Amino acid sequence: MEGPMLDATIQTKAAPKMQRSRGAARAGFDGARLVGLRQSGSAKAILPRVPGAAEVVFLNTSGGLTSGDRLSYETDLANGARLVATTQAAERAYRAEDARAEVTVRHRVGAGCHLDWLPQETILFDHSKLARETTIELAADASCLMLEAVVLGRIAMGERVRELDFFDMRRIERAGQPIFFEPFLLNSDILAKGARGAILGEARAFATLVLCAPGAEDAVEPVRSVLNEPGVEGAASGFDGKCVIRLLAREGWPMRRQILRLMETLRRGQSAPRVWQI
Structure with missing residues (x-):
């Protein structure tokens, strides 16, 4: 008598689908008046009461x-x-197994307007994947100050970033024409080349500040006079209505102190946003 046939197929469970975050926040201003506020998902926009410019x-x-x-x-x-x-705090990009995380930042700065875009640093952890695009669209007579700061891991915690996929596109346009355009790529292949001067050297923190305004070149000498934070290399240049500052540091904390000093200089004595001071 034949026994029942056994099903030899191995039943396997499909890998669980991981939940992904989605967030979008937008704020609009007409003069000093808030005229639009929209937020969804994980993105929020907070409007603190501060003297002077809106924040x-x-x-x-x-x-x-x-x-x-x-x-x-x-x-x-x-x-x-x-x-x-x-931003309220440093943005963190954690280990990613599949596709990159994506961040899009867009500012439209109309006639006679000025924007200070001063996000706190982005911390990239080992095996993180991030693609970010920042665009500032200036009217013919508008102006802006843009900051982007990046830290590779937390040095104080002994972290070392060896595997990475980071693409950062920064663009400023005036009346539809590009006046600052900077694509930046840092990945595992580049990090594997070691501490080369043409890449980052021994630095694990870096930042760029760009002031676009009539006479921005005049800010170069005042900026150079405060590029004196120990442990931070800095340089500034001015041309064609722009002042561009580059910073390199072995860790994030001294670079942050240098950025705060530069903010005060470029913003003519105005203190940094309160969230930067906490």
Whole structure:
């Protein structure tokens, strides 16, 4: 008598689909008046009461970015609006197994307006994957100050970033024409080349500040006079209505102190946003 045939097929469970965060926040200003506020998902826009220019603080409530996350921040300025836009804390890009996380930042700065885009640093952890695109669209007579700062891991925690996929596109346009265009790529292949001067040397923190305004070249000498933070290399140049500053440091904390000093100089004595001072 034949026994029942056994099903030899091995039943396997499909890998669970990981939850991904989505967030978008936008704030619009007409002169000193808030005319639009929209936020969804993990992105929030906070409007603290501060003297002087209006201020918006963007926040990612997901606590960080990983594979497949998408985040966007936007502002629209019209009729002479002056705005300080920043982030509540350092953004963190964590280990990603699949696709990159994506961040899109777009600021539209209308006639007679000025924007200070001063996000706190982005911390990239080992095996992180992040693609970010920042675009500032200036009207013919508008101006801006843009900051981007990046830290590779937390040096104080003994972290070392060896595997990475980071692409950062920074673009400033005036009346539809590009006046600052900087694609930046840092990945595992580049890091594997070691401490080369043409890459980062021994630095694990770096930043760029760009002031675009009539007479921005005049800021070069005042900026150079405060590029004196121990442990930070800095240089400034001015040309064609721009002042561009580059910073390199072995760790993030001295670079942050240098950035705070530069903010005060470039913003003519105005203190940094309060979230930077906490």
